[in-house]
Amino acid sequence: MKPYTRSIIELFDGKKRYLIPLYQRQYAWKVKPQLELLWEDIERAAHRLTTNRASLSPHFMGALVVMQLKTYGKQVQAFEIIDGQQRLTTFELLLAALRDVALTNGSRYADELQKYLLNDGVMESPEVERFKLWPSLTDRRAFVSIVEPSADLDAIEPRPNDEDGFVRRSTAAHAFFKQKIESHVLIDGKFEEYHLETLFEALKEGLAVVSIELEGGDDPQTIFETLNSRGVDLTPADLMRNFIFQRAKGLGQVEGILIVDKLYEKHWHPLDRAFWNQTASRGRQTRPRLDWMLTDHLSMQVGDLISVESLFESYRRWILNNQPFPTVETELESITATAGVETRLFALKKGDPLGEFGRFADAFDVSTAMPLVVYLATGADIGNDLARGLEILQSYILRRDICGLTTKNYNRFFVGMISRLRAAEDNKVNEMLAYLSSRQSDTDRWPDDSEWGKAWMGRDQYKGARQPRLRFLFESIELAKRTVLNEDIEIKSELTIEHIMPQRWQDNWPILGFEYLDEGDLNRDLDYLTKQTEREVAVNKIGNLTLLTGPLNTSVSNGPYSVKMPAVRSHSSLALNRELNNFDEWDETSISERGRSLFKCACQIWQGPDRLVGISPTSSNWNDTIKQSVKLPPDGTVGRFTYFGKTYTGKVIDGVLYVDGVEGKFSSLSSASGAITGTSRNGWNDWSFLDEHGSWKLASEWRQMTR
Numbered sequence: 001m002k003p004y005t006r007s008i009i010e011l012f013d014g015k016k017r018y019l020i021p022l023y024q025r026q027y028a029w030k031v032k033p034q035l036e037l038l039w040e041d042i043e044r045a046a047h048r049l050t051t052n053r054a055s056l057s058p059h060f061m062g063a064l065v066v067m068q069l070k071t072y073g074k075q076v077q078a079f080e081i082i083d084g085q086q087r088l089t090t091f092e093l094l095l096a097a098l099r100d101v102a103l104t105n106g107s108r109y110a111d112e113l114q115k116y117l118l119n120d121g122v123m124e125s126p127e128v129e130r131f132k133l134w135p136s137l138t139d140r141r142a143f144v145s146i147v148e149p150s151a152d153l154d155a156i157e158p159r160p161n162d163e164d165g166f167v168r169r170s171t172a173a174h175a176f177f178k179q180k181i182e183s184h185v186l187i188d189g190k191f192e193e194y195h196l197e198t199l200f201e202a203l204k205e206g207l208a209v210v211s212i213e214l215e216g217g218d219d220p221q222t223i224f225e226t227l228n229s230r231g232v233d234l235t236p237a238d239l240m241r242n243f244i245f246q247r248a249k250g251l252g253q254v255e256g257i258l259i260v261d262k263l264y265e266k267h268w269h270p271l272d273r274a275f276w277n278q279t280a281s282r283g284r285q286t287r288p289r290l291d292w293m294l295t296d297h298l299s300m301q302v303g304d305l306i307s308v309e310s311l312f313e314s315y316r317r318w319i320l321n322n323q324p325f326p327t328v329e330t331e332l333e334s335i336t337a338t339a340g341v342e343t344r345l346f347a348l349k350k351g352d353p354l355g356e357f358g359r360f361a362d363a364f365d366v367s368t369a370m371p372l373v374v375y376l377a378t379g380a381d382i383g384n385d386l387a388r389g390l391e392i393l394q395s396y397i398l399r400r401d402i403c404g405l406t407t408k409n410y411n412r413f414f415v416g417m418i419s420r421l422r423a424a425e426d427n428k429v430n431e432m433l434a435y436l437s438s439r440q441s442d443t444d445r446w447p448d449d450s451e452w453g454k455a456w457m458g459r460d461q462y463k464g465a466r467q468p469r470l471r472f473l474f475e476s477i478e479l480a481k482r483t484v485l486n487e488d489i490e491i492k493s494e495l496t497i498e499h500i501m502p503q504r505w506q507d508n509w510p511i512l513g514f515e516y517l518d519e520g521d522l523n524r525d526l527d528y529l530t531k532q533t534e535r536e537v538a539v540n541k542i543g544n545l546t547l548l549t550g551p552l553n554t555s556v557s558n559g560p561y562s563v564k565m566p567a568v569r570s571h572s573s574l575a576l577n578r579e580l581n582n583f584d585e586w587d588e589t590s591i592s593e594r595g596r597s598l599f600k601c602a603c604q605i606w607q608g609p610d611r612l613v614g615i616s617p618t619s620s621n622w623n624d625t626i627k628q629s630v631k632l633p634p635d636g637t638v639g640r641f642t643y644f645g646k647t648y649t650g651k652v653i654d655g656v657l658y659v660d661g662v663e664g665k666f667s668s669l670s671s672a673s674g675a676i677t678g679t680s681r682n683g684w685n686d687w688s689f690l691d692e693h694g695s696w697k698l699a700s701e702w703r704q705m706t707r
Contacts, residue, residue, distance in 0.1 A: 009204040012116040026138040045206025058208035067214040074124040097177035105191040142170040236311035248328040267332035297338040299371035302645040303419035341377040353387040363472035368410040380428040389429040395606035403455040419642040437609035446609040460540040481575040495547040508560035543595025
């Protein structure tokens with residue numbers, strides 16, 4: 001087995017053929033993402049050729065495995081492709097597109113490129129052997145028609161019964177490359193030979209593969225399986241690790257140890273621990289913790305949503321296009337910092353602000369907030385203000401949960417806040433408090449005490465899926481109720497949520513005052529039916545819930561008040577349950593009274609919004625306020641919007657917004673955001689404006705101030 005580093009041009013240089021066995025799958029690369037990513041690599045290499053040729057080194061594009069076949073007489077030297085047929089087919093389609101553009105524009109490179117597509121000279125079977133690449137049966141007609149349009153396809157290969165699908169895939173790839181090449185070499189409609197030449201040189205010097213050529217004693221199948229992880233797909237984390245450390249080659253050694261090995265040992269080896277390989281679920285997806293951490297890391301860095309499926313390609317594109325780190329070491333240090341934050345989040349350590357938030361996030365299932373939490377802990381430079389920032393975030397989420405407000409916008413909302421905080425010049429936590437307080441719609445507002453209190457007292461909170469959330473809420477209230485006179489007791493028992501008045505109250509908790517009526521009369525008595533409805537409404541309210549240990553819960557669950565309450569008082573040391581001594585009986589009035597008492601304590605734990613403009617979502621002028629129309633800022637005002645790590649700037653001229661590098665003029669911020677992102681967005685939450693004091697002001701805040 002001999003490995004060689006070969007450029008795309010070198011792969012097809014000389015008289016040779018690559019044969020794709022019939023058993024291999026058909027050509028499968030699509031425009032998104034494979035072809036687009038390849039073209040980005042080509043353009044990047046061409047750009048370096050024109051700007052800093054000395055710095056150009058081949059960009060590694062993977063490996064292919066071939067085995068030389070025995071040839072005799074006039075037969076052309078041939079190789080069987082063991083692995084890498086997708087790359088080789090794509091390279092040939094790319095060269096064919098480059099040749100076709102050169103031919104159309106009369107370039108001398110047309111003949112040069114033909115040499116890397118077709119063999120010439122003496123051959124045993126020219127109709128077949130002249131092709132540098134001989135695809136599998138399914139792809140053959142489409143491929144041949146592109147590489148040699150004048151070929152007699154029926155003489156080469158009989159027409160198959162079904163040409164659908166595979167012809168279009170090859171044709172689409174060729175058309176994609178042709179369009180990209182034409183855009184690159186036609187400047188204002190005029191062909192520029194120099195630009196085509198740089199593309200050719202990029203393929204010759206800027207892009208390379210490792211060609212592993214097997215020898216007689218090598219087992220092709222074993223090598224194929226080994227290179228493909230024996231059928232196990234590489235995870236996004238695996239791909240990222242390889243991508244990072246491939247770029248760390250050539251750093252030399254210190255005291256006989258490679259520097260790249262030291263970097264791996266310090267920054268990535270800790271991520272290979274079993275801890276990071278444990279699976280965790282977010283929504284319906286289950287992935288290793290490491291994949292989730294790296295997804296949070298990239299989302300935090302670019303200030304935009306990143307899916308775990310596209311993690312590697314998104315990271316690769318961000319690193320190559322933006323070059324955000326001066327060295328691979330600083331890149332790894334950034335990942336290590338994020339890993340340190342999420343380790344503390346997973347540890348759930350009490351007394352640690354991140355551990356406390358991790359405990360909350362685990363109960364409320366708000367992994368969508370993790371990129372924002374990572375930013376606050378690593379990139380916001382807020383020091384000791386981290387605890388306050390996390391408390392604000394926790395209060396925002398918990399109050400919305402009690403009010404039954406939607407969570408479906410959280411992922412975009414929280415990650416979008418990162419760019420806004422980055423742009424803020426003042427205290428980041430104060431900026432976050434102001435921004436969250438200013439939200440006014442059902443999808444993102446922060447309930448004030450009035451709205452929260454109505455939901456606290458009026459909404460049923462007990463449901464099976466909500467038990468972890470209610471347990472967190474009651475444990476927090478329990479700790480808050482302990483005074484300096486109490487022992488410092490840690491809650492170690494596995495506590496469960498229990499109804500004080502059981503859901504099956506009919507068995508042992510009769511409604512007093514109706515004992516004289518039999519069952520038939522009860523079902524007809526309006527006063528009783530009214531009381532029954534009031535009890536059904538009260539039983540699942542917060543005031544009727546408490547914490548008990550599992551065994552105690554089981555022993556007293558549906559028992560009568562005369563048995564249940566003495567048992568709770570005797571065996572529970574919680575302040576929550578000691579307070580039940582204040583009630584001689586337990587009914588709807590008691591439940592309301594205790595609910596109000598618990599709410600008073602909750603307001604001291606979870607703060608409400610700090611309304612910037614004094615408008616409450618429950619106030620009478622709420623709907624009128626949010627419907628007010630506000631025009632763009634005055635002419636000459638400068639704005640900016642950061643999306644996927646790139647900042648766009650614009651200026652208001654004649655009542656419309658012009659954005660640098662974006663075609664068109666925009667009468668609204670939302671239309672400008674949509675043109676940049678290709679999505680439907682609220683532009684008032686995207687853009688910031690430069691005010692008369694030289695400070696950036698979020699557009700939505702500017703709008704509030706101008707009303």
